[in-house]
Amino acid sequence: MATRKALVRAPSSRLAEGLVTHVERVPVDRGRAVRQWEEYVAALRDHGWRILRVPPRDDCADSVFVEDTVVVLRDVALVCRSGAPTRRAETAAVEEAVRAQGYTVRRLHAPATLDGGDVLKTGDTVYVGTGGRTNQEGVRQLRAAFEPLGARVVPVPLTQVLHLKSAVTALPDGTVVGHPALTGFRELFPRFEPVPEEAGAHVVLLGDDRLLMAASAPRTAELYSGWGYEPVVVDIGEFEKLEGCVTCLSVRLRDAPAAP
Numbered sequence: 565m566a567t568r569k570a571l572v573r574a575p576s577s578r579l580a581e582g583l584v585t586h587v588e589r590v591p592v593d594r595g596r597a598v599r600q601w602e603e604y605v606a607a608l609r610d611h612g613w614r615i616l617r618v619p620p621r622d623d624c625a626d627s628v629f630v631e632d633t634v635v636v637l638r639d640v641a642l643v644c645r646s647g648a649p650t651r652r653a654e655t656a657a658v659e660e661a662v663r664a665q666g667y668t669v670r671r672l673h674a675p676a677t678l679d680g681g682d683v684l685k686t687g688d689t690v691y692v693g694t695g696g697r698t699n700q701e702g703v704r705q706l707r708a709a710f711e712p713l714g715a716r717v718v719p720v721p722l723t724q725v726l727h728l729k730s731a732v733t734a735l736p737d738g739t740v741v742g743h744p745a746l747t748g749f750r751e752l753f754p755r756f757e758p759v760p761e762e763a764g765a766h767v768v769l770l771g772d773d774r775l776l777m778a779a780s781a782p783r784t785a786e787l788y789s790g791w792g793y794e795p796v797v798v799d800i801g802e803f804e805k806l807e808g809c810v811t812c813l814s815v816r817l818r819d820a821p822a823a824p
């Protein structure tokens with residue numbers, strides 16, 4: 565059976581100062597955020613994921629959004645260089661964590677920028693959002709790292725959202741899901757299904773047709789149930805205030821190279 569491990573990183577004490585780009589800043593209740601984060605981690609663990617905790621970093625307000633720091637494909641971990649300079653110090657400890665799991669580590673180099681939240685992998689296709697945190701050089705370096713592994717890299721120009729995965733993710737059968745108002749680029753996907761809520765577009769594939777998703781998308785959860793999936797719902801409201809979603813709070817390592 566495939567090994568399933570998830571990298572997570574506890575919220576910084578300065579979480580409330582995290583970046584906001586497409587939403588208005590509202591106060592974040594850090595105590596509640598920590599409880600929500602613990603429930604998120606418990607949901608992964610309860611569904612068979614081994615949790616690997618990256619040491620927290622208080623001086624990096626956004627470090628809980630660990631997905632943005634690294635992209636893994638097969639045995640290669642590509643350490644990102646965020647389009648947000650204040651987030652670049654987050655990668656050092658993540659690089660150490662993936663190296664310890666046996667990954668071959670590659671790094672993005674200036675002038676490339678790329679956030680993991682811009683990278684959606686489904687089958688052998690790697691979609692990458694551009695125009696926000698990720699630039700053309702970031703796409704070029706992503707191609708150089710992943711095309712030799714057999715990936716087909718497809719750029720997706722973005723304007724309305726922070727990251728590609730703020731707008732779309734993919735179901736276990738490869739169908740891409742997103743809210744119609746935020747997916748002017750949906751023709752790029754061979755199979756696309758609209759969902760009624762923005763947050764409904766964010767799913768983490770837990771295995772066995774279970775989908776981890778946010779409590780803020782109840783109508784989409786019902787829709788997915790009707791399609792035969794089992795939604796596992798977590799409240800991540802404090803992170804949504806900072807443009808976070810269920811995908812960005814972990815890095816899923818399916819088939820990590822080293823079995824400890």
Ligand SMILES: NC(=O)NCCC[C@H](N)C(=O)O
Nearest residue numbers: 582583629681806807808812
């Ligand atoms: N992959 C993600 O969706 N990451 C969310 C990052 C939110 C954070 N406040 C940021 O602006 O970088």
